[in-house]
Amino acid sequence: AQKVTQVQTEISVVEKEDVTLDCVYETRDTTYYLFWYKQPPSGELVFLIRRNSFDEQNEISGRYSWNFQKSTSSFNFTITASQVVDSAVYFCALIRGSSYKLIFGSGTRLLVRP
C-alpha cells in the first residue's frame, strides 16, 4: 500500500524560530517521487520541491531545506528563521513510478506568530 503520513496536525511557532515538518511515506516501489506543496490561506497549492527516490541528496533553498532519508522513509522539511508569510498548510505527497496518482498526506498547518 502507498501512504503518506504527516503526524503533526498543527504547529505554532514564534517568528524567527526554526521549524521542522515531518513526513513519512510507505511504498513498495523502488522508483518513486516525493513532493512538498504549500497551501496558503488563498487556497492555491504552490510547488516547493520534488525529489526522486534514487537521489538522496539533501537540498537547501534559501530558508528552506529538505532531508530525505530512504532508511527511515522520511522526507522532512525545515524552515529556518520562520516568517509570518510562512503560515500555511504544507502537504507532503508521493507518486509511485508505476502510477500517476499523487498521494497526499493529511497536511500540517503551520502558524507563525509575530
Next chain:
Amino acid sequence: GAVVSQHPSWVICKSGTSVKIECRSLDFQATTMFWYRQFPKQSLMLMATSNEGSKATYEQGVEKDKFLINHASLTLSTLTVTSAHPEDSSFYICSAPNGGGHTDTQYFGPGTRLTVL
C-alpha cells in the same frame, strides 16, 4: 514555473443547476489534467483524471454522470457539476503535469470554491 489557471475562482448557485469550471495550462501543453476536491481542513482527494482526446478516468466512488469532464484541447479541461446540491459544495482544484509524463511535477490551479444553496 508552470502556470495553471482556473475559472471561476468562486461560484454560488442554486440547488439543481449545473456549474462549469475551467482549468487551463497557460504556458505548457497538458495531455493529462487532474481534478481534486478538498473539504475544509482536509487533504486533497483525487476525483478524476482528464485525458485529452479520450474519456476521463474516475476514481472509485465518484459519480461520472454527476461530474462531467471534458478535455477539449491540450490546454483546457472542464469539470461540470450537474444538478448541483448542497453536498457538492466544496473547493475544487485542478492540476497538470508539466512535461506530459504521469510522474512529472503537477502544478495546481488556484481552485474554485463552489457553494450550492
